[in-house]
Structures are given as C-alpha cells and as structure tokens.
Amino acid sequence: xxxxxxxxxxxFYPIGFTSYPNPGSAFVKVNQDGTAVVFxxxxxxxxxxxxxxAQIAAEELGIRYEHITMVTGDTExxxxxxxxxxxxxxxxxxxxxxxxxxxxxxxxLEVAAEKLGVSPDGLCxxxxxxxxxxxxxxxxxxxxxxxxxxxxKGRPPIGSGSFNPITxxxxxxxxxxxxxxxxxxxxxxxxVEVDTETGVVEVLRIAAAHDCGKAINPMLVEGQVEGGIxxxxxxxxxEEMVLDNGVVKNPQFTDYILPTxxxxxxxxxGIIERPEPTGPFGAKGIGEPSLLPTAPAIINAIxxxxxxxxxxxxxxxEKILKALRETDQGKA
Amino acid sequence: MNGSAIGVSRPRHDxxxxxxxxxxxxxxxxxxxMLYAKALRSRHPHARILKVDTSRALKLAGVKAVITAEDxxxxxxxxxxxxxxVLADDKVRYMGDVVAVVAATSWDAATEALDQIEVDYLPxxxxxxxxxxxxxxxxxxxxxxxxxSHIKIRSGDVTEGWRISSEIxxxxxxxxxxxxxxxxxxxxxxxLTDDGTYVIWSTVQRPFLIAxxxxxxxxxxxxKIRVITPAIGGxxxxxxxxxxxxYVCLLAAxxxxxxxxxLSREExxxxxxxxxPYIVKYRSGVTKDGKIVARQVEIISDSGAYVxxxxxxxxxxxxxxxxPYFIPHVRIDGYLVYTNNSIGGAMRGFGVPQVGxxxxxxxxxxxxxxxxxxxxxxxxxxxxxxxxxPTGQVLEFVTLRETVRKAVELVGWKKEVEWE
Numbered sequence: 211x212x213x214x215x216x217x218x219x220x221x222f223y224p225i226g227f228t229s230y231p232n233p234g235s236a237f238v239k240v241n242q243d244g245t246a247v248v249f250x251x252x253x254x255x256x257x258x259x260x261x262x263x264a265q266i267a268a269e270e271l272g273i274r275y276e277h278i279t280m281v282t283g284d285t286e287x288x289x290x291x292x293x294x295x296x297x298x299x300x301x302x303x304x305x306x307x308x309x310x311x312x313x314x315x316x317x318x319l320e321v322a323a324e325k326l327g328v329s330p331d332g333l334c335x336x337x338x339x340x341x342x343x344x345x346x347x348x349x350x351x352x353x354x355x356x357x358x359x360x361x362x363k364g365r366p367p368i369g370s371g372s373f374n375p376i377t378x379x380x381x382x383x384x385x386x387x388x389x390x391x392x393x394x395x396x397x398x399x400x401x402v403e404v405d406t407e408t409g410v411v412e413v414l415r416i417a418a419a420h421d422c423g424k425a426i427n428p429m430l431v432e433g434q435v436e437g438g439i440x441x442x443x444x445x446x447x448x449e450e451m452v453l454d455n456g457v458v459k460n461p462q463f464t465d466y467i468l469p470t471x472x473x474x475x476x477x478x479x480g481i482i483e484r485p486e487p488t489g490p491f492g493a494k495g496i497g498e499p500s501l502l503p504t505a506p507a508i509i510n511a512i513x514x515x516x517x518x519x520x521x522x523x524x525x526x527x528e529k530i531l532k533a534l535r536e537t538d539q540g541k542a
Numbered sequence: 543m544n545g546s547a548i549g550v551s552r553p554r555h556d557x558x559x560x561x562x563x564x565x566x567x568x569x570x571x572x573x574x575x576m577l578y579a580k581a582l583r584s585r586h587p588h589a590r591i592l593k594v595d596t597s598r599a600l601k602l603a604g605v606k607a608v609i610t611a612e613d614x615x616x617x618x619x620x621x622x623x624x625x626x627x628v629l630a631d632d633k634v635r636y637m638g639d640v641v642a643v644v645a646a647t648s649w650d651a652a653t654e655a656l657d658q659i660e661v662d663y664l665p666x667x668x669x670x671x672x673x674x675x676x677x678x679x680x681x682x683x684x685x686x687x688x689x690x691s692h693i694k695i696r697s698g699d700v701t702e703g704w705r706i707s708s709e710i711x712x713x714x715x716x717x718x719x720x721x722x723x724x725x726x727x728x729x730x731x732x733x734l735t736d737d738g739t740y741v742i743w744s745t746v747q748r749p750f751l752i753a754x755x756x757x758x759x760x761x762x763x764x765x766k767i768r769v770i771t772p773a774i775g776g777x778x779x780x781x782x783x784x785x786x787x788x789y790v791c792l793l794a795a796x797x798x799x800x801x802x803x804x805l806s807r808e809e810x811x812x813x814x815x816x817x818x819p820y821i822v823k824y825r826s827g828v829t830k831d832g833k834i835v836a837r838q839v840e841i842i843s844d845s846g847a848y849v850x851x852x853x854x855x856x857x858x859x860x861x862x863x864x865x866p867y868f869i870p871h872v873r874i875d876g877y878l879v880y881t882n883n884s885i886g887g888a889m890r891g892f893g894v895p896q897v898g899x900x901x902x903x904x905x906x907x908x909x910x911x912x913x914x915x916x917x918x919x920x921x922x923x924x925x926x927x928x929x930x931x932p933t934g935q936v937l938e939f940v941t942l943r944e945t946v947r948k949a950v951e952l953v954g955w956k957k958e959v960e961w962e
Contacts (some may be wrong), residue, residue: 216956218917218949219902220942221896222925223867228858251750254556255724255777261554261605268547273549280555283771285764295749295782295888337546370640380857385695385874389861393937399953408603419948421941423905438890441778443653445895450718451816456587456670456882461811468723476872480948491548498891505895506902510916513906514956522716523899 211406215515218335219503220397224390225476225495226477226497229379235372236309238267240318242360243346244338245277251291252303253283257497259299260431265426266304270311272335273352277312283415297495301392302373302427304490311372317367320483321351321359359427375488392486394494395469398439398503400475402511406534409527411447413473419480420499424492432479438478439477444469444503447524551701556773565773568729568745573800576731577606577645579793581786582654582659584634584641586679587882588668591630591661594642600913604651608659610642619784625684626848626885627951628759628788630915634663635683635847636882639814645793645800645884646799651719655887660788672821672844675879681766683847683880684832690845691853693860693876697932703871707827711908714825715900720817722889726775727810732790733800739766740791747777757783760791762796779888780814783850815850815887820859820896823903827871829872832914835873839863841897843878846885855886859893865901866942867923872932921946921962 224233229418237249248267252258256489260280290304297328319330321341326333334343341349360366375391399417404410418435425431448467452459460466485492509520518533559565596608611617611631618624622664630639642659648650667681672678674690682688704710740762746752749769757764774781786803793801805814820843827836841859845852860876891898909919924942931937950959 213888214753216904216953218920218946218955219898220866220920220924220946221894221898222862222940222942224858224861228854228861253746253749253771253774254657255774258554260556261552264555265547265550265552269623275552283749284768285749286768290750290911293751293782294777295747295779298893313545359835380695380861380933383696385693385697385860388935389933389934390855393940395866395940395942395945397942397949399949399955401953409804415953417952418944419952424549424932426548427551428549430554441890442895445720445899449720449723451811452721453883453886455668456668456884457639458812461808463723464719466723470908478952480945480952482944482948483937484944486939498894500699501891502895503897504686504900506899509748509899509903510906513903519903519907521811521903523712523718533908534734 213406213515214401214403215511216399216401217507217510218397218399219506221499222393222395223423223499223502223504225263225392225394226375226390227299229387229389231374232292232298232302233372233374234291234306236303237309238309238314238343238369240271240314240356241392242357243494244273244351244356246271246273247281247283248307249288250303250307251283251285252299253294253295257434258427259294259522262388262426262430263303263307264299265368266307267311269491270308274338274339275521297497297499299487300493300495302375304493305358305373306371308490309373310369312370313369315366317359317365318352318355321363321365322355325350343524392494394421394499396499398507399510400507402508403514404512404530405516406516409530410527411512413443413475415476415478416504417478419482420496421482421484422496423489424483425481426491426493428481431481431496434496435479435498436477438500440469440474441506442501445523446505446508450524467535480488513514555729559855564679566745566771567726567775568656571731571772573731573733576800576802577797578649579643579645579789579801580656582642582656584637584639586632586634586663586665588666589634589663590630590666591634593662595660596642599644599655599897603899605644605655605941607645607793607797608642613792614759618760619755619853622853623849624902626810636884638884643789643793645797665919670881670883672842672879672881675881677783682880686860688880689848690878690880691856693857695860695872695874698835698840698871700871700873703827706835708830709911710827711905711911713824713907715903717820717896717899719819719850719884721811722778722780724776724780724906727805727807728781728785729803729804730786730790731800734794739768741768742787742791743770743772744787745774745781746771747781747908752784752787755773756787759788776889782888785814799940815831815885818852818855818886818893822897822900824900826904826908828912832912832919832922834869837864837869839874841876844881844883844886845878846881846883848885850885851888852886855893859897861933862894863897865899868906868925868926868929872931889948898940915957917959920938920951
C-alpha cells in the first residue's frame with residue numbers, strides 16, 4: 211500500500227566563520243570608457259557568486275552589469291579573500307566590493323560635481339550616467355566622467371574595500387559570545403509517499419521558504435535552494451559511505467547512491483526578503499542553509515505517512531521495512 | 543533608474559563559456575613537458591612506518607621522481623590543530639594517508655610505479671567506534687587521548703528546567719558518513735617558473751589558504767607562490783583545504799618540470815574529507831501548554847584520523863544544537879574524537895545538518911508525546927525578533943514564522959492552521 215504524509219522542518223543558520231575574523235576584500239577600477247573591472251580573491255565553484263558580486267558592483271557604480279569584468283581567484287592579481295565557504299561570499303565579499311566600488315564612484319562624483327555645478331552629495335549614479343538627485347535629465351555619461359577624471363584631472367577612478375563581520379570568541383566554559391554577524395532562516399515542508407510493501411520513499415514535493423535578506427539574483431537563489439534540496443534528499447534517503455574497519459566499501463557511484471533527476475521532487479521555492487542592514491543592499495546568503503531542513507522534513511513526512519521514526523540516516527527501504535515490521539509486531 | 547542591477551535574474555557572467563563547453567576546469571590545464579603524479583596510500587588503518595624504499599620505482603621507465611615525508615620542509619598542517627602530515631612519516635592513521643607520490647611521463651607509468659614502492663609497516667591496534675575511542679584504554683591515534691575537544695554551551699539552569707517541565711522527551715539519533723561528491727575531482731597543476739615562482743592551478747574554494755599553507759609547508763615566500771582557480775565543478779566544502787597542492791609543487795621543484803595531479807573518484811571517497819558522522823542525544827522538557835523550557839544535547843563527532851575542520855564544525859553544530867527555538871535552560875556538550883576512520887572535514891552546513899536532522903525529528907517526537915500538531919508546536923516556540931540564543935547573542939530581523947507561513951502557502955499543511 212502507498213501512504214502519503216507531510217513533514218516540516220525549520221532552521222536558522224549563520225553567515226560567515228564562527229568567531230574567527232574572516233575578511234573579504236576587493237579592488238575596483240573604472241576604465242575611461244565607463245566600463246569597470248572588479249578584482250577579488252573570492253572564487254566561484256558553480257554557485258554563481260561571481261555573478262552576484264558583479265551585480266553589486268554594477269549597482270554601486272551605476273554601470274551596466276554587462277560592462278563589469280570580474281577578475282577572481284588569483285592570489286597574485288587579486289586582494290585577499292578568506293574563501294568561498296561558510297555561505298559568506300554575498301554578504302562579506304559583497305560588502306567589500308560595494309565599498310571598493312563606492313570609493314571609485316566617489317572620484318567620479320567629485321569630477322562630475324564640478325562640471326554640473328553641484329556638490330558630490332547631490333549626485334547619484336545609475337544606468338551608466340551620473341545625474342542630479344531628483345533631476346535625472348541633468349546628467350553626464352559615466353564614460354565621459356571617467357575619461358575626464360583619468361586623463362583630464364589625473365585622478366584614475368579606483369577604489370579598494372574590505373569587510374569583516376563583527377564577532378567575538380566564545381567563553382570556553384559557558385559558550386557565550388557573538389560568533390556571527392548575521393543569520394538566515396528557513397522552513398521546508400516535504401510531502402512523501404511510502405510504499406509499505408517495499409519501504410521505498412518517493413518525495414512528491416517540497417516547499418522551501420528561505421529568507422536571504424535580499425535576493426540579489428533570484429534565479430541563483432532558486433538554483434541554490436534546488437541544489438541544496440537535492441543534497442538533502444541524498445542525505446535523508448540514499449547516501450552513505452560505508453566504512454568497515456577503516457576501509458571504504460563503496461568508493462564509486464555504482465554503490466554510493468546519489469539522487470538523480472528522477473529522484474527529485476517538485477520544488478516550490480518561496481523567497482522571503484527582510485533586508486539585513488549590514489548586508490550589501492540588504493543581502494545575506496543562501497549556500498548552505500538550503501540543504502538543512504530537507505532531510506528532517508522528509509523523515510518527519512515518513513513518520514506522518516506510516517508512523518515509523520527513523521533515527522539513523524539514511525532512511526533506506528530496508529530500515530523503513532524493518533521499522534514497519536516492528537511497529538506491526540508491537541500492535542499484534 | 544536606480545536598482546536596475548539588484549533583484550534581477552541576470553545570466554551568469556560565465557554562461558556562454560559554460561554552455562559552449564569552453565570553460566576550462568582543473569584537468570583541462572596543460573603545460574609543455576608536464577608530468578603526471580599519482581599517490582601511494584596506506585595499506586593499514588593504523589600502523590607504524592618502518593621503512594619506505596623507492597629505489598625500484600625510480601628505475602622504471604618514465605618515472606622522474608618520487609617524494610616521501612623526507613622531502614617536505616614542514617610536514618604538518620591543519621586549521622586549529624597542526625596534526626596532519628602532508629606525507630605520512632612516523633605512522634599512518636587511516637587508509638587515505640599518503641606515503642609517497644610519483645611523478646612520471648604518463649598516468650600509466652605513474653600508476654605502475656606505485657606497486658614498486660616498498661613500505662614496511664608495523665600494524666597497530668586501531669579504533670573505529672568513537673564511543674570506544676573515548677575510553678581510556680582505547681588505542682590512541684595521536685598522543686595520550688582521543689578526545690580532541692569538548693565544546694560547552696550553557697544557558698540558564700537545566701535542573702530548574704526539568705523541575706518546571708510536565709513532560710521530558712529523550713531521543714538518540716545517528717547520522718552517516720557522506721562524501722561531497724562534487725562532480726569535478728580535485729585537480730592541481732604546478733609549474734616553477736624561471737624567476738622561482740610556483741604557479742599552481744588548483745580547483746580550490748580558498749586560494750589564499752592554499753597559498754599561505756603552501757608557504758609554510760614549503761618554507762617559501764608568499765610573493766613567490768601564485769594560486770589560480772580555474773572553473774570549478776563544485777566544492778561543497780570538499781575543496782576547502784590543502785590536499786594535493788604540496789605534492790605537485792614538491793615534484794615540480796624536484797623534476798624542474800610542470801606536474802599535474804588529478805584524484806580518481808575512488809580517491810575522492812577514500813582519501814579526502816567527508817561529512818562527520820554524529821551521535822546526538824537530545825533531552826527536552828516541555829510545559830503543559832507546549833513551551834520548551836529545557837534542552838540538553840550531547841554530540842559525539844567522529845573526527846577520523848585528523849582534526850581538519852572538526853573542531854570548528856563541532857563548534858558550529860553546538861551553537862545551533864538547540865534549534866531555532868527560544869529555550870531558557872540549555873546545556874550542550876560536544877565531543878570531538880579521533881578514530882582511524884576517514885577524516886571529517888568541512889561540508890555544506892558544517893555540522894548543522896547533523897544536529898538539524900536530530901533536533902527537528904526530536905521536535906516531532908515531543909509534539910507526538912504532548913499531542914500537539916508538529917507545526918503548531920514549532921510555531922509556538924520559534925525564535926522571534928530580539929530572542930536570545932544559548933550563546934547570549936540576541937537576534938534581530940528573525941523571519942522564522944514568515945518562512946513557516948510561506949511554506950504552508952506553497953504546499954499546504956495536514957490541516958487548517960490558525961496563526962497566532
């Protein structure tokens with residue numbers, strides 16, 4: 211018989227290293243044609259962080275996204291970054307990029323202010339232009355301002371920036387302290403169908419509601435959530451590296467079972483945005499948190515469906531059948 | 543006009559390179575005259591190394607160099623504990639420990655040479671169960687105790703919490719070992735340039751950590767070490783620390799030729815870090831109206847043969863072990879334990895998926911005991927703005943309740959929910 215159930219799991223998760231300083235840094239230069247290059251040590255392993263950093267630079271500089279070039283992950287060419295870990299790149303390196311871009315922009319604003327006859331604080335940058343706040347029709351092209359700044363005034367529009375969240379170490383006896391700068395939150399609900407004859411679990415759908423402060427790039431946030439859920443499905447139902455007296459018994463993908471697209475449920479992603487004042491444009495992070503609620507939501511859904519509690523991951527068909535038999539015997 | 547770049551689903555900056563197959567990954571990099579490196583790993587989970595003889599391997603056609611522990615200027619690394627050798631010297635402590643690395647003119651020549659390296663081992667008693675490893679008479683992996691660290695979080699007074707509880711619920715949960723399974727394995731290529739700079743292309747998440755670790759291991763200045771990351775096929779924490787980079791650098795220096803190394807999938811499983819398996823004990827006290835008033839948690843984390851990120855992982859797990867709920871009386875104890883198993887390292891979620899599985903299943907069990915709906919039970923206890931955590935940190939901008947309502951809006955719940 212196939213039985214359906216629903217399970218819920220909530221989580222909170224921090225952005226950045228626990229207590230230890232974990233700074234990020236960036237350089238920005240605006241070329242005299244109004245394009246720009248951002249240099250940062252942060253690398254992209256596929257999650258899309260470099261794209262997000264380019265969007266942050268574009269927004270701060272007022273230069274089109276397509277006109278930003280990213281130079282990343284080269285310890286000789288780029289300033290220090292701690293690394294693409296701890297869900298920290300958008301929040302920490304994003305802030306560093308924003309600060310570096312702000313410094314370069316300041317030079318452009320000062321040069322433009324002279325031409326437009328206003329104070330630099332009365333100007334803003336957007337869409338490749340520098341314009342008077344509230345009077346967008348009075349503008350200069352950033353390309354023109356950058357050329358004047360560099361070749362006319364002798365002031366190349368460059369900037370550098372770094373950011374490190376304010377944290378403290380924990381007291382070794384009480385664990386008290388402030389280990390993180392910001393937290394994110396999420397809830398997932400899983401709906402499963404359990405075959406009581408085979409113990410096989412099919413995850414039908416998962417709702418994933420995640421707060422990431424501000425989604426700089428909603429498509430990439432959804433991508434991270436979907437990827438995290440696939441990892442959570444594997445953690446909950448399939449994956450286990452079996453060690454026997456220290457020897458790995460299944461060191462290949464024939465016996466170590468990863469979820470495939472056929473195992474993936476329908477996923478409904480809900481992005482909650484409550485801007486974090488210390489984040490770049492309110493953003494925090496999403497990388498790791500996306501995986502966290504998936505496995506317990508599935509295990510709780512199995513409990514709801516067939517009344518068996520799996521206490522050891524993964525919830526393989528064998529474990530579910532064994533638990534079902536024990537439950538039956540208990541009733542008999 | 544402003545705001546045009548934020549909140550917009552821009553295509554990835556490298557989208558065209560990726561979809562046309564032109565993005566260059568670790569193993570795509572090549573240099574003229576490049577050699578290929580393969581590692582010889584331990585044959586025992588725990589053994590003393592008596593002798594390593596590479597002379598027969600060095601005589602083989604195509605073999606250009608073999609490195610052992612003697613070739614490493616500073617043969618220890620680690621984030622909180624410098625306990626891990628680049629190449630095993632006195633002992634091997636798990637099956638993944640590397641004893642020697644060969645550089646040859648082809649992958650086949652390097653692989654064949656591994657069989658010709660003779661290693662004399664004296665097998666030692668080993669320990670694989672972290673609970674056994676905590677006992678005083680267990681075989682010791684390092685030093686005189688296998689208990690590496692004890693993390694403590696204390697808030698309120700759990701004794702008082704038990705006193706005011708109407709129900710106390712206990713659970714023991716276990717999580718398994720999983721591998722990162724990033725689709726691209728570790729790959730590194732090193733070249734020593736004419737001006738004495740090591741240029742290393744490596745598939746790492748933390749190029750600056752690799753550069754500073756290499757500087758210490760090789761005893762070489764950082765301005766002469768350049769780490770470049772190519773396109774990377776996933777990391778999930780598995781590419782969070784130094785692995786094969788010292789081998790390719792040492793072999794490049796020894797042979798005066800560029801050297802490349804790429805791990806096989808089997809080596810990814812057997813010789814790189816994994817997610818720590820945890821044994822987690824929960825005990826929670828609740829009042830009649832469904833408020834959690836006390837929670838005690840004990841975590842035992844199997845670190846494997848070395849600490850790697852084990853202590854920081856356990857610390858993060860402990861900080862979050864009470865879950866996203868306001869609980870006045872909390873006591874958390876986390877133990878990190880050496881065994882002769884694979885090394886637990888950084889992996890997406892960093893200890894929190896283990897405790898997260900445990901605390902969320904525990905929450906459902908408590909709800910069942912007190913006869914409350916699991917969602918309503920959570921909703922009643924969730925952290926809100928200005929809630930303080932067991933660390934004393936006060937949270938702002940808490941949206942847990944919004945996420946619950948959103949998730950219900952997306953797929954519904956078992957019953958109609960009346961929101962408080």
